[in-house]
Amino acid sequence: MPTPELARAHLRNVVEHALERPPKVGKAAADQLFKEVQSEYFPTDPKQALEILKRGPLARPKDNLLREFVLGIASTALKGELTTQEVSKRFAAIKAVNDLHHEQFLKLIPTHFANLFRKTPDVGFKFLLPLLAQIPELQEAVDGGLEAKLIRCIEKCPSGDLTLVLTAALRIGVFHDAAAIRTQTLDEESLTSYLKSRLELYSAASDFAEANRMGKNLLQSAIKSFNQPQAKKLFEIAEANNQVFGSRVFDSLLEAIREVNLLPPDQFDQEIERRKWSKYYRRLMYEPPPEQPDEQ
Numbered sequence: 001m002p003t004p005e006l007a008r009a010h011l012r013n014v015v016e017h018a019l020e021r022p023p024k025v026g027k028a029a030a031d032q033l034f035k036e037v038q039s040e041y042f043p044t045d046p047k048q049a050l051e052i053l054k055r056g057p058l059a060r061p062k063d064n065l066l067r068e069f070v071l072g073i074a075s076t077a078l079k080g081e082l083t084t085q086e087v088s089k090r091f092a093a094i095k096a097v098n099d100l101h102h103e104q105f106l107k108l109i110p111t112h113f114a115n116l117f118r119k120t121p122d123v124g125f126k127f128l129l130p131l132l133a134q135i136p137e138l139q140e141a142v143d144g145g146l147e148a149k150l151i152r153c154i155e156k157c158p159s160g161d162l163t164l165v166l167t168a169a170l171r172i173g174v175f176h177d178a179a180a181i182r183t184q185t186l187d188e189e190s191l192t193s194y195l196k197s198r199l200e201l202y203s204a205a206s207d208f209a210e211a212n213r214m215g216k217n218l219l220q221s222a223i224k225s226f227n228q229p230q231a232k233k234l235f236e237i238a239e240a241n242n243q244v245f246g247s248r249v250f251d252s253l254l255e256a257i258r259e260v261n262l263l264p265p266d267q268f269d270q271e272i273e274r275r276k277w278s279k280y281y282r283r284l285m286y287e288p289p290p291e292q293p294d295e296q
Contacts (some may be wrong), residue, residue, distance in 0.1 A: 029057035044088035046095035080123030129168040163197035215249030
């Protein structure tokens with residue numbers, strides 16, 4: 001039986017050498033998380049990523065595990081060496097962590113994310129803008145020097161990166177004007193490629209919320225730059241995807257097409273009539289067909 005003094009000494013040693021020290025990141029836990037995100041089947045949708053991550057080591061993570069994981073995948077994504085698909089997985093995971101553990105995440109922004117962003121190589125800038133658009137809180141980590149470099153990226157990025165860069169920049173207040181100017185100065189080939197990419201993304205909307213978000217962020221500001229084939233393509237997308245057709249923003253897009261006279265009146269009406277949409281968009285038609293009496 002130990003004496004009271006010896007028992008107190010043992011308790012003091014336990015506190016000093018174990019309980020007072022922050023726990024070390026479990027290598028197995030960190031490795032598991034990194035492998036999870038690298039999986040071929042890890043989603044690019046933040047909501048789906050959250051469902052996966054909230055059941056693993058990130059259910060109740062220590063600060064150092066969360067920090068190592070988030071900064072590790074962010075650093076890898078911003079090197080510019082991965083495909084857009086692989087980067088999207090990592091950004092989905094970062095957004096999921098932000099939603100799961102918001103207060104812990106915010107602590108990383110002023111120092112850790114700010115330092116990481118300053119070290120981003122030029123080839124990674126095309127991915128930095130989408131990350132800032134997806135998680136607006138991270139915009140606080142952008143200082144004046146980095147802001148100037150990102151504006152330069154918007155002005156000079158190659159045509160292959162236009163959709164990625166401009167789509168994100170138009171959603172960020174401080175970069176919106178630079179992106180709008182770049183859009184207006186695109187040559188015909190670059191503009192066609194840019195708008196085609198936006199329409200392709202819009203056509204893949206999986207629910208009403210995504211259709212509304214994409215319609216607003218990708219297309220509303222670009223309608224004035226559409227040509228007739230692109231305007232008709234919008235009708236085709238809605239015909240093939242009922243999530244687009246039933247979304248609130250699609251109505252606004254049709255109104256914009258009519259307002260800027262992208263299609264002659266007869267063609268606009270034909271696009272509606274041939275799809276039997278007149279009962280939904282009669283108010284937009286130039287010469288709507290007579291209303292049919294309700295069947296008894």
